[in-house]
Amino acid sequence: MKYWWAEAAVIMSLLVRSTCAASADDWTKRAIYQVMTDRFAIGNGSSPNCDTSKRAYCGGNWQGIIGELDYIQNMGFDAVWISPVVENVQGQTTEGEAYHGYWPQNINALNSNFGSADDLKSLSKALHDRGMYLMVDVVVNHLVANPTNTTNVFPETFDYSQLQPFGGQNSFHTQCFISDYNNQTDVEQCWLGDAGLPLLDLDTENSTVVSTMYNWVKNLVSEYSIDGLRVDTAKHIRQDFWPDFTSNAGVYTVGEVLIGNVTYAAPYTNGLSSVLDYPTYYAVYNAFVNGTSGNISAIAEMVTQAQNQYNHGTFTLIVKNAMTWPFINDGIPILYYGQEQGYQGGNDPANREALWSSGFNEDNKPLLTHVKTLNAARKQAISANSNFLTTKTTFITQQDSTTLAVSKPPFLTLLTNVGSASGSSAKWSVPSDAKVFSGGETLVDVLTCDTYLWTIITASTISLLSQSVLAASAEDWTKRSIYQVRHRRRISSQLRHECMPKYCGGSWQGIINKLDCIQNMGFDAVWISTIAENVQGGIAVGSEAYHGYWMDLSNALHQRGMYLMVDIVVTSLTAPTISNSFRLFPTAAIRWIKFFPRVSHLGLQQSDRRRAMPARGFQFITSYSGCQRINSTVVSTLST
Template structure:
């Protein structure tokens, strides 16, 4: 089998030497490269149901970095960059980047080697980080059995686990050694027990990171490879790693926090979605899950990737469009212990359901910056950054639930106090918590409205809300209303 690697060049865009702790201060904007922006600024039609390339590129991303930065994001996560299967399958084209065919070449639909390096360089000049998405678990085919000679560098059947579909997700051997995909696009499962294949991937990720100046890697399908594979891979990358372990069970996900730097916090995502998706959502389930993760994950909820939407799950507004509920749910990733991740289009109010409908072209929104949710995101980012600046302990202080009722939550992460409700836009929520820790009669400012109230004489709060809107109250954030 061929063992060609990306070769690190003198022209590579240098990374910013970001540590996991550096990433903890950041907020991430996740985008689907093909659907974010075109090179020439055009806005071609893009029917998500057709599952085809719509011509978004790395040059397009460069042209719209100001849009991302203006919302307060200082890192982006882009689609997988390597070459995918070509042509149209019964499930469409590989515009998303997850159907790898050649690990050693770039996906030229997205641009050239120079384009990707320019994206990295431009991000770093703006003080922003680059996270690349990588797929190690499998290669994509267009037939069953696959034409193994079409793969690079793994062009022999012996490079892959024997064929079997995953039929029992409670059987970890089945999960790790059987195949994802279907008969239309079978995903041939790499034999990641083979020492030569392990060596290839460790060298590959090391060189890929250096070549393109990546500051972090998002790792796809982590639970489908044995846990003992990951520590050496992460060490070879030598940048922050965040793994996708798509499971809602804290106890199942927790062991993976010991083999990669961080995980996408799926166990919290599911109860978050349910908590604010209806006015009868279970807020206690959200609180209980967070507490379980805080006590079970290697670093608690610190470093985890917190999100409400992504490319694999339906957009929140595909099932709930009450803007009070939307704004409460969107606030969560920015006020909790981990790293907030916003999926592109959420700020524009996109409503796509399951894949492929949640992968809309952002250019169809016109990149408007005065929409309510764009301003909401900008304010949430500003509030989080103000809290980080106000306290050198903020990022290492665990979130606490001061009050959980049928329709309200009070969440403390000093100096930030967050009041959430799932009562909906017709509700007038009230929150009352004694001895929050503020000074008696201290002025408290809501970052989302810039309204001022006072703590009571004992440092507690009693707040009457309106329209079911959330409130975020860090100290001294709204001076001159500059966060709006």
């Protein structure tokens, strides 16, 4: 018995409230690609070396993003989140240059390192021409100016005239650095940063400051046709500031509330359209990054708590096992640039690599392919199920502490943190009373599209067994030559048989023994007869009882670089022995014969069915949309 191997990756999540800005419904259908403008792409196509340790500008700009929109859109993303666009503190500071955009100095001017006003408008138009959205990061909490005194005098003095449009000390809270994060007054009115680089905290209790910020965000959104805002350091401003801010912006707002406490974070959705779901992020990080020592059940606990706390529990999360999570869970998936290229990241500044060093290569990039598949699957789920975006995620309890089964129709997702070490395995069980499936539904693995789940007689629960299999596309198959065998008649373990229409001793082990012969003839794919239980003398008989363990054949073929094709008759039999049970078989392709109507065919022999129901040809799956089945339930596996 084989199982899926688990891997890991990193991604972010959102929690969305039920009463949002006007465009919230549109945003929930989107998938967001986050770029750091200075590190994504350069408009002239150059690719200079970028040493992240220097914390300096490397040359990325808005024209560079325009030039690589094909790259972003080809992955399935339809929204782009860019760095803050306003003018930042100039030159070197104790923490390097403000290449990231989070040290604003003049909110009425643009950051000239990223381009001109026309460039930003061109980016907005280029996105909209493609039907994509523009999200801009904004910093409302603070501005930055270098201290004018250098003798460690406290409080420090600054040239407030640099800080536009405010220009006076009375627009800022009195200097004090946050010392107690359990004290909300400290969090909201004291300063971030340190004496070397203080972030001057705007006095958002000051009515002039408040009206200035409200007017600024309204003009910014209007001038550059912005579709959504990500709001930096939202928890450092009083909560009752945010409703009118969102109203004046008139677009979807996503707040950064950096804390692992759901109860603390949830109220911010009363003023902002959504918040980044850091509470569940930490649970997923601990579950997957810490491997088998992580507590995967904590994800379910945190999600359930969040659904009870937030006005509308919609969000997504991180870490390649967990990379699937944001696309099948509640909320809007966000991918941080470079993840798809396998960038290692780390703490600041290591997580701010230049993407142009990858050449924007899309070949032989398993994570990029993974993301593309997940985006396609999510869009298909939205299209197929009108309730997908509003149905809450539910968890199906597993006895194995390293596994988690997650239901969000039409998705069933299987998570594990067992890792990819030799001998690692995982098994999931979905009881029939979980009401995840209906009898006769076909389940499709959206990550490979060549692994299927279908109805088998026996058992009273749905067991989902994992297997990492060869992902064979239509293009792969066109290069193959197929050798067809009927194992029950043609090849036995010892010799060939000529026999009447009955079981004559052929087996999967017999095929294994003859693989040299098949391969020496130049064939690199084998098409075998159906492996499901068949009717013999009016009694349901398991194929394994006659032919041995077919998984041995699957493994033997894949070890030789050969493909396995399985003949399958999908029936809806009505007999006392039939129940809602499913098995997962790792096949490179399946030959569909025909779907029988929901009537008994127990009286037909296999040979009669083949003559009565001729083959419709081959259907090879290359993408999720290609393997869609009407009214099907989708299985999302978590490894490649």
